[in-house]
Amino acid sequence: MHAPKRILALLAVGLLGGSMAAQAALVGPVTNPGNGSVYYVIDGSTTWAQAEAQAASLGGHLVTINDLAENQWILSNLAGPGNLYWTGARDDAVEGTFAWTSGETWSYANWAPGEPDNDTGSGGNGDFGYFDGTTGLWGDTDGSFAGFVGMGIAEVMQETTPVPLPAAAWLLLSGLGGLGFVGRRRKAA
Numbered sequence: 001m002h003a004p005k006r007i008l009a010l011l012a013v014g015l016l017g018g019s020m021a022a023q024a025a026l027v028g029p030v031t032n033p034g035n036g037s038v039y040y041v042i043d044g045s046t047t048w049a050q051a052e053a054q055a056a057s058l059g060g061h062l063v064t065i066n067d068l069a070e071n072q073w074i075l076s077n078l079a080g081p082g083n084l085y086w087t088g089a090r091d092d093a094v095e096g097t098f099a100w101t102s103g104e105t106w107s108y109a110n111w112a113p114g115e116p117d118n119d120t121g122s123g124g125n126g127d128f129g130y131f132d133g134t135t136g137l138w139g140d141t142d143g144s145f146a147g148f149v150g151m152g153i154a155e156v157m158q159e160t161t162p163v164p165l166p167a168a169a170w171l172l173l174s175g176l177g178g179l180g181f182v183g184r185r186r187k188a189a
């Protein structure tokens, strides 16, 4: 009688473990019509690295904010006032040179006045970005601080849409039709 009980216990642990590994997003998926990306609000109360791991489990990364339009869409549609959210911004490789953890080119920033300050005055390890849900402005902080930043924003970029087959076929057919027309003109002449 002991063996089945033990198996059940192992199953329960396995199920719990599984649900912890794939923590449910707090919000999402939500699609941004401006760029086609899919976003989630995730628990970011642990560390930046753990938030990034959760974003990866959803198929993406912590958010890459490419322009003002994306910044404001996040502010209007995902972020809530009074909350801070991990983003994919990091300067842990080269202090002072921020990069996106997704590998996308760094081309836009919306730092709050005085930021990024590398957390000067509180250890100087401000190497990871957060988004202020009240203002939409960014700051940097220590990625190992658990609890200061409560949530994270994950972005899953979608593959670019291929040219629809009907359009490609139409171009090919119209090209062949044109050749046929030239052929007829030559015969008539």
Ligand SMILES: [Ca+2]
Binding pocket: 037, 063, 064, 065, 066, 070, 155
């Ligand atoms: Ca983006």
Ligand SMILES: [Ca+2]
Binding pocket: 091, 092, 095, 096, 118, 125, 126, 127, 128, 140
């Ligand atoms: Ca830094």
